[in-house]
Amino acid sequence: MSTPTIDDTATPHSAALDAAESGEVELITITLRIRRFNPEEHPDAVWVDYQLTVDPKERVLDAINRVKWEQDGTLTYRRSCAHGVCGSDAMRINGKNRLACKTLIKDVTALDKNGVAKPITIEAIKGMTVLKDLVVDMDPFFQAYRDVMPFLITTGNAPTRERIQSEEDVQRFEDTTKCILCAACTSSCPVFWNDGQYFGPAAIVNAHRFIFDSRDEGAEQRLEILNDREGVWRCRTTFNCTDACPRGIEVTKAIQEVKRALITRRY
Amino acid sequence: MATDSIGNVELTDSTPTDATAFLIEPPRKRTKTTSGRRSRTNFEMLAWLFMRLSGIVLVFLVLGHLIIQLVLDGGVSKISFAFVAGRWASPFWQAWDLLMLWLAMLHGANGMRTVINDYAERPGTRFWLKVLLVAATVFTVLLGTLVIFTFDPNIS
Ligand code: HEM
Ligand code: SF4
Ligand code: FES
Numbered sequence: 001m002s003t004p005t006i007d008d009t010a011t012p013h014s015a016a017l018d019a020a021e022s023g024e025v026e027l028i029t030i031t032l033r034i035r036r037f038n039p040e041e042h043p044d045a046v047w048v049d050y051q052l053t054v055d056p057k058e059r060v061l062d063a064i065n066r067v068k069w070e071q072d073g074t075l076t077y078r079r080s081c082a083h084g085v086c087g088s089d090a091m092r093i094n095g096k097n098r099l100a101c102k103t104l105i106k107d108v109t110a111l112d113k114n115g116v117a118k119p120i121t122i123e124a125i126k127g128m129t130v131l132k133d134l135v136v137d138m139d140p141f142f143q144a145y146r147d148v149m150p151f152l153i154t155t156g157n158a159p160t161r162e163r164i165q166s167e168e169d170v171q172r173f174e175d176t177t178k179c180i181l182c183a184a185c186t187s188s189c190p191v192f193w194n195d196g197q198y199f200g201p202a203a204i205v206n207a208h209r210f211i212f213d214s215r216d217e218g219a220e221q222r223l224e225i226l227n228d229r230e231g232v233w234r235c236r237t238t239f240n241c242t243d244a245c246p247r248g249i250e251v252t253k254a255i256q257e258v259k260r261a262l263i264t265r266r267y
Numbered sequence: 268m269a270t271d272s273i274g275n276v277e278l279t280d281s282t283p284t285d286a287t288a289f290l291i292e293p294p295r296k297r298t299k300t301t302s303g304r305r306s307r308t309n310f311e312m313l314a315w316l317f318m319r320l321s322g323i324v325l326v327f328l329v330l331g332h333l334i335i336q337l338v339l340d341g342g343v344s345k346i347s348f349a350f351v352a353g354r355w356a357s358p359f360w361q362a363w364d365l366l367m368l369w370l371a372m373l374h375g376a377n378g379m380r381t382v383i384n385d386y387a388e389r390p391g392t393r394f395w396l397k398v399l400l401v402a403a404t405v406f407t408v409l410l411g412t413l414v415i416f417t418f419d420p421n422i423s
Binding site: 040127130140141197236263 | 288292293294295297298299309310311315316381384385388
């Protein structure tokens with residue numbers, strides 16, 4: 001899994017950042033520049049700056065929590081597990097989709113030429129209806145997920161014991177089982193930004209998880225669904241999804257495998 | 268919306284019930300019916316395959332065309348009516364140009380269709396841009412084909 005880090009050669013290091021890397025605690029002052037949207041007051045979103053002193057080894061979610069608890073209780077966002085499991089806190093941090101709870105402050109803090117930390121920008125994921133601040137309407141996202149039938153489809157009687165599968169057969173789809181439905185991939189896709197009718201990478205990843213499962217018998221149905229006008233053929237292999245996935249899933253590869261399966265099953 | 272004992276708001280339904288609330292909506296959002304009007308054809312797959320296959324052939328056709336027209340034998344300065352007439356006297360170059368015309372036009376038109384699908388938001392805009400695209404493509408392909416087959420080197 002690729003955790004984004006500051007490029008040592010491009011960014012001047014401060015004592016605080018060095019300390020953060022060596023494990024000592026040294027606090028730094030950062031600015032969170034959050035794109036706020038209040039649906040009850042104004043039709044447009046505005047950027048609001050919050051300054052706070054933090055340990056750079058903490059996570060962006062810790063900083064956002066502190067803003068909510070200490071500075072402005074109206075700040076609205078989703079988070080639950082705080083450990084990269086539930087997938088509820090995907091957001092655009094410094095223009096890249098990330099889970100706030102898996103992103104260390106030191107990894108998104110760059111210093112300007114005066115040695116002052118540049119603001120960390122935080123906004124809602126793109127391509128979805130913004131309801132308030134960082135909260136977006138996930139219904140269309142889950143609709144696309146439901147549309148690919150993300151459940152085991154079999155015929156005949158269920159076996160009395162578990163459905164046996166070889167290690168090799170597991171490896172065929174193991175990568176796509178790791179998805180936590182955070183929507184970081186789908187909301188990083190430029191095709192989806194402009195045309196949200198596209199199924200999007202997350203739905204395809206979750207279709208892939210069953211299409212290539214040797215125990216499943218619904219592959220043909222799911223392939224037909226993704227053969228749709230808004231299906232896999234809309235993918236333009238920009239790899240934004242693969243870069244965005246906090247689980248390190250090879251999303252673009254999964255989409256290409258579905259395309260290949262669609263072509264080879266007939267020819 | 269429900270509120271738990273420590274004051275956290277739990278979103279039970281993500282659609283706001285307050286009709287006066289503002290929203291920031293994306294263009295062309297997916298709806299429950301989006302997948303309902305499913306196309307039962309392989310058109311998108313064939314279009315995708317065509318882009319790649321025609322691309323491979325176009326590499327040779329277009330590069331060859333450019334080298335012959337622009338580089339060899341003194342470059343553009345040699346191009347004249349007589350030069351074109353001389354090449355089209357051979358069925359080989361007629362076939363080359365005909366294939367290049369059809370592949371490049373269909374490839375380019377399908378590429379533009381992709382661009383329209385990506386950028387045009389309103390259904391009306393999408394429709395009329397595609398009408399314009401098809402009209403321009405049909406016109407160019409038919410006119411080009413007509414010229415290749417009816418070219419008269421002795422025209423006065
Ligand atoms: C010379 C060899 C060529 C190759 C190998 C090639 C290959 C491709 C491929 C593979 C795509 C699909 C990209 C995708 O789906 O993401 C594409 C798109 C496109 N091609 Fe070509 N092509 C060639 C020549 C041409 C020519 C001569 C034209 C113009 C007549 C053209 C116009 C387009 C357009 C407008 C698109 C859509 C752009 C987009 O998807 O953003 N191509 N090309
Ligand atoms: S594939 Fe990765 S980025 Fe996409 S929804 Fe699943 S976990 Fe999130
Ligand atoms: S809060 Fe659960 S994934 Fe970040």
